[in-house]
Amino acid sequence: MSAVTQDAPTSPQLHAVLTHRRLPRWAPFGIAVGAVALGAAIGLGAGLTSHVQWGLIALVLFVIGTYAITARVEGRRQARDRVATSLVWACFVVAVIPLYSLVETTIADGLKVLNTDFLTHSMGGIIPTEAGGGVYHAIIGTLEQVGLASVIAVPIGMLTAIYLVEYGRGKLAQVVTFFVDVMTGIPSIVSGLFILSFWIIILGFGYSGFAGSLALAILMVPVVVRSTEEMLKLVPNELRESALALGVPKWRTILRVVLPTSIGGILTGVMLAVARIAGETAPVLLLVFGNQLINNNPFSGAQSSLPFYVFEQYSLGNQYAYDRAWAAALVLIAFVMILNLVARGIARWKAPKTTGR
Amino acid sequence: MDATPTATLPPAKGQPRAVTRPGDRIFFGLTRGSGILLLLVMAAIAAFLTFRTFSAVSQDHGNFLTTFEWNADATPPVFGIAVLAYGTIVSSIIAMVIAVPVAIGIALFISHYAPRRLAGALAYVVDLLAAVPSIVYGLWGALYLVPRMQGLTAWLNEYLGWTVVFKQSNPGTAARSLFTVGILLAIMILPIITNVSREVFRQVPKAHEEAALALGATRWEVVRTAVLPFARSGIISASMLGLGRALGETMAVATVLSSSPVLTAHILDPAGGTFAQNIASHFGEATNFGRDALIASGLVLFVITLLVNGAARLIIARRKEYSGANA
Numbered sequence: 001m002s003a004v005t006q007d008a009p010t011s012p013q014l015h016a017v018l019t020h021r022r023l024p025r026w027a028p029f030g031i032a033v034g035a036v037a038l039g040a041a042i043g044l045g046a047g048l049t050s051h052v053q054w055g056l057i058a059l060v061l062f063v064i065g066t067y068a069i070t071a072r073v074e075g076r077r078q079a080r081d082r083v084a085t086s087l088v089w090a091c092f093v094v095a096v097i098p099l100y101s102l103v104e105t106t107i108a109d110g111l112k113v114l115n116t117d118f119l120t121h122s123m124g125g126i127i128p129t130e131a132g133g134g135v136y137h138a139i140i141g142t143l144e145q146v147g148l149a150s151v152i153a154v155p156i157g158m159l160t161a162i163y164l165v166e167y168g169r170g171k172l173a174q175v176v177t178f179f180v181d182v183m184t185g186i187p188s189i190v191s192g193l194f195i196l197s198f199w200i201i202i203l204g205f206g207y208s209g210f211a212g213s214l215a216l217a218i219l220m221v222p223v224v225v226r227s228t229e230e231m232l233k234l235v236p237n238e239l240r241e242s243a244l245a246l247g248v249p250k251w252r253t254i255l256r257v258v259l260p261t262s263i264g265g266i267l268t269g270v271m272l273a274v275a276r277i278a279g280e281t282a283p284v285l286l287l288v289f290g291n292q293l294i295n296n297n298p299f300s301g302a303q304s305s306l307p308f309y310v311f312e313q314y315s316l317g318n319q320y321a322y323d324r325a326w327a328a329a330l331v332l333i334a335f336v337m338i339l340n341l342v343a344r345g346i347a348r349w350k351a352p353k354t355t356g357r
Numbered sequence: 358m359d360a361t362p363t364a365t366l367p368p369a370k371g372q373p374r375a376v377t378r379p380g381d382r383i384f385f386g387l388t389r390g391s392g393i394l395l396l397l398v399m400a401a402i403a404a405f406l407t408f409r410t411f412s413a414v415s416q417d418h419g420n421f422l423t424t425f426e427w428n429a430d431a432t433p434p435v436f437g438i439a440v441l442a443y444g445t446i447v448s449s450i451i452a453m454v455i456a457v458p459v460a461i462g463i464a465l466f467i468s469h470y471a472p473r474r475l476a477g478a479l480a481y482v483v484d485l486l487a488a489v490p491s492i493v494y495g496l497w498g499a500l501y502l503v504p505r506m507q508g509l510t511a512w513l514n515e516y517l518g519w520t521v522v523f524k525q526s527n528p529g530t531a532a533r534s535l536f537t538v539g540i541l542l543a544i545m546i547l548p549i550i551t552n553v554s555r556e557v558f559r560q561v562p563k564a565h566e567e568a569a570l571a572l573g574a575t576r577w578e579v580v581r582t583a584v585l586p587f588a589r590s591g592i593i594s595a596s597m598l599g600l601g602r603a604l605g606e607t608m609a610v611a612t613v614l615s616s617s618p619v620l621t622a623h624i625l626d627p628a629g630g631t632f633a634q635n636i637a638s639h640f641g642e643a644t645n646f647g648r649d650a651l652i653a654s655g656l657v658l659f660v661i662t663l664l665v666n667g668a669a670r671l672i673i674a675r676r677k678e679y680s681g682a683n684a
Contacts, residue, residue, distance in 0.1 A: 053512060077575055084577035088470050091462025092479075095551075098544045099486055102497045156391045163388035176392040178670060179399050185598065185666030186402075186659070187605020189633045193655040194402040196648065197409045218398060225395075251384030272488070279490020282607040285637055307492040307608070314496055314612055322500060329493045336488050 021073050028086065031069065035062035055097075059090055103333075110330025113323045119331070123292040131320045135328045137294040138309035142335075144298040145209045145288065145305055146278050149216035154270055156217075157224025164225070165232040166254055183222040191218040192283035200287065207289040209298030212305070215283035220273045227269020231262040264350020271343035275336045281307035306332040406656040413649035421653070426618040427635060429650035430643060436650050438657055440620045444535055444629035445658070448610065449603040451539025451624070452546060457596045459543070460550035465580060467551075468558035480555065487548035495612035498541040499533075503613060506532035506540070510625050525625045533615035533627040541609050546599035553598060557591030558584060590672050597669035601662050607633035632658040 039058025043051075066086050071079035113131070121134035160180070164173055195215040199205050235258050243253040259266070284290075289302040290312055304312075306328055313325035413429070414421045417436060424437025463483070467476045510525065510532045517523040565583040574582065585592075611634045615627035636651045643651060 053508060077578070081575035081577040084580065085470060088462045088466045091459045092466045092471075095459055095463050095544075095547055098502075099547075101501065102489070102494065102544075105497055105501050106493060156394060159388045159391035160395055163385075163392045167385055167388060168392075172389075172392065176395060178667075179396055181670045182663060182666045183395070183399060185601040185605075185662055185669075187601075187607070187633060187662055189605065189607045189636055190402070190406075190655050190659045190662070193636065193652050194405055197405045197652055198401065201409070201645070201648065202405070218402075221395065221398075249378050249381050251380045254384070275488050279488075279492065281490070281492045282633065282637060285607075286640055307490055310492045310496055311608060311612070314499065325496055329496050332490055333493060336490060337485060340485055340488050 023070060023073055027069070028066065028082070031065045032062055035059070035065055059094075062086060063090070106326060106329050106333060109323065109326035110328075112327065114327040114330060118324075118327055122294045124294070126292075128316045128321060129318050131323075133324060135306065135309055135324075135331060137291060138304040138306045138328065139331070140294060140296060141209060141284075141288065141291075141298075141303035141305040141308075142278060142332075144296075145213045145216060145284070145303070146274055148210060148213035148298060149220055149277055150270070150274055152213065152217040153220035153224055153273070157221045157273075158228050158266065160221070161225045161228035161232060162254060164229055166250075166258070180222045180225045183218075184226065186219065187282075188215070188219055188280045189282040189286070191215045192286040194218070195283070196286050206300070207287060207302050208300055209288055209295075209303040209305075211287040212284050212303070213298070215287055216277040216280060219280060219283075220277050223273035223276060224270055227272065228262075228266050231265030231269065232258060234265065235261045264346050267350075268343040268347040271339050271346070275339040275343070278336055278339070279307050279332060281305075281311050284308040285311065306335070402659065406652055406659060409649045410653035410656045413646065413653045416646070417650070425620055427630075427639060427650075429639070429647040434646060434650065438632070438654050440618050441630050441632045441635050441654060442657070443620050444614075444616075445604055445631040445633075445661075447624060447629070448535045448538045448542060448631060449600055451536060452542035452603045453596060453600055455540060455543035456546050456550055456599060457592075460547050460595070460599070461554055461592060463547070463551045464554035464558055465584075467555050469576070469580060469584065483548050483551050483555075487552060491545060491606060492608040492612075494541060494545050495609040498537070498609055499612040502541060503532050503537060506537050510534070510536070514625060521622055522624055524623050526621070526623055527626070530627055531615065532625070533613055534625050535614070535629050536624045538610050538614050538631075539624075541613055542603045542606055545606065545609060546602050549602060550595045550599040553595035554588065554592050557588040557595070560591075561587045590675065594669040594672045597665050597672070601666045601669070604665065605633055605658060605662050606631075607637050610634040611637040 036058045038061050039054050039056075042057050043054035063083055063086060067079050067083045070082045074082075118134040119139070120136050121132075122137035123133040124137075126133035160176065164177060164180075167173075168176070192215045195211055195218070199211050199214060200207065205211065239257055239261060240253055243257045244250065248256070284305045285308060288305060288308065290308055291302040291304045295301050295303045310325045310328045310332065313321040313328065416434060417424075418433040419426070419435040419437050421437050423439050424435060425440050427436045427441075428434065429436040463479075467479050467483070471479060511528065513523040514525040514528055518525070561584050565587065566579050569579040569583045610631050614630065614634055616630040616634060616638065617628045618630070619626075619628040621628055632654050636655055639647065639651060
């Protein structure tokens with residue numbers, strides 16, 4: 001009884017201690033609007049033409065305003081928290097703007113000349129400073145080079161990953177793991193130079209799509225190894241053990257039990273790797289040399305490829321060529337994105353069930 | 358895919374072991390062989406590049422390390438990597454200074470700040486952006502970003518020109534400078550740094566964060582005291598992966614930069630060059646000797662990226678042991 005009577009008078013005080021003044025929920029939004037308005041006003045007043053500068057001024061005003069107002073109302077710790085929150089949001093906005101603009105520009109400018117004619121014709125007989133022409137030869141080149149690179153890289157990459165996960169113990173496995181990681185970071189132009197010095201200068205072969213695919217394969221192998229490795233590690237050991245206990249040889253266990261279980265993830269990794277090398281320009285520049293005409297044979301003679309075509313058209317430096325470059329860039333992005341989406345689709349569809357473990 | 362193709366191969370040589378069957382030995386040999394093949398390729402890259410480098414550098418009539426110009430096809434050939442090394446390092450530093458804080462911000466946004474649904478979608482979009490080919494960034498940078506950098510460049514020159522760094526020798530020239538290249542590289546490496554950092558932030562033990570919250574920490578204090586210390590080495594290695602990309606980037610630099618054999622502290626001037634850009638732009642008209650000279654510069658780039666990536670991997674490896682002991 002007494003406790004209750006004692007509590008009653010203190011509780012308003014306790015309440016006052018445990019709560020403190022807080023800004024309303026709309027406060028950040030309000031400060032942001034104010035900052036943008038003020039930033040625009042200063043920008044207009046000072047005659048700044050670049051909207052980037054307006055944005056930056058608004059951003060600075062927003063951060064200062066948030067800190068000052070919150071520090072007054074809620075205290076300094078809360079103020080720092082809010083500033084951090086607004087900086088994190090600002091990072092997000094700052095990053096979204098260029099990336100959005102990249103996608104938007106590519107789509108808007110790319111659609112100008114993109115039509116079925118563009119997709120089904122080469123640059124044969126087209127004067128570079130005039131409209132017309134297309135990317136058919138480049139699409140053929142990209143498909144063949146990427147296909148050949150995959151044929152080389154996927155088996156090597158998968159076998160290496162199997163070695164690392166299923167057999168790899170000791171020094172050799174450690175060294176291979178380390179160098180696979182390091183290989184991921186080889187600049188594409190260096191792998192191009194290697195194939196140039198090895199295949200073209202020393203062995204004396206000419207420029208060809210195949211030389212390009214060799215360089216692309218070097219870039220692709222480590223990506224395939226890494227993703228396959230990750231997927232093989234997800235396969236439950238019980239599966240391997242039950243197969244081995246039934247007397248199945250280890251290699252058949254790997255081929256018939258482990259690989260089929262993880263094939264979805266492996267395919268995903270392979271397609272992501274394909275998407276990555278499909279956009280590589282530098283090796284093609286050094287090894288495939290570019291071609292205006294359709295060359296269906298990747299083993300002899302110069303070819304083109306989509307990324308190379310973009311660079312080539314950009315280098316021509318006139319409006320028609322720029323239009324073609326944008327359109328080809330759009331085709332390339334679409335190609336890469338479709339591969340990505342398909343890869344993710346496979347990943348979702350065939351995801352290994354991890355709940356049972 | 359199974360028995361038939363491997364069974365027709367000749368059995369691998371070596372000591373026969375107790376219960377291994379021929380199929381086992383063949384398959385083991387195949388997988389081990391491809392692992393060794395990878396090592397051989399790495400060794401071959403180093404060996405072939407070094408081999409061509411010696412033949413080129415021995416005939417260089419300038420100093421390979423300190424000469425500014427790149428006239429490998431002239432007689433006598435005079436070329437050096439001073440400008441290229443400087444340009445590569447400066448543009449990468451600019452890219453890192455911009456990209457690392459922003460990427461950490463985005464990663465934090467995705468992992469700790471954004472509403473859950475938005476976070477999922479964002480992570481997906483960032484993944485997709487990491488796959489946009491560099492030539493597309495290059496095209497966008499040259500045709501869209503460069504004209505829009507004019508205002509910022511003029512502003513920096515006017516108000517920060519006294520710092521020397523932001524001084525323009527000829528105000529009003531197109532912004533095809535190392536600075537613009539650095540910004541473009543920053544945009545390009547944002548997705549990769551964000552992806553890796555986000556993965557690390559996700560692995561921060563929930564207990565650490567909850568403990569901080571229970572002590573009355575604000576969200577920022579949780580991030581500062583629990584998340585960032587745990588993720589520090591992960592962030593460093595993510596940044597170094599990004600740095601590796603920035604160092605070796607070819608097309609985005611080749612399209613944007615207006616190169617010249619000038620080494621200047623004025624990063625807004627259209628001057629300088631990078632290793633990869635120099636190879637791409639000189640390769641077309643290079644003679645056999647000129648190609649060897651370009652290969653020599655490629656070797657330097659290879660060694661630099663090798664060191665950066667190796668360091669990043671070692672940091673990650675150390676962190677794995679560390680967190681394993683804690684888990």
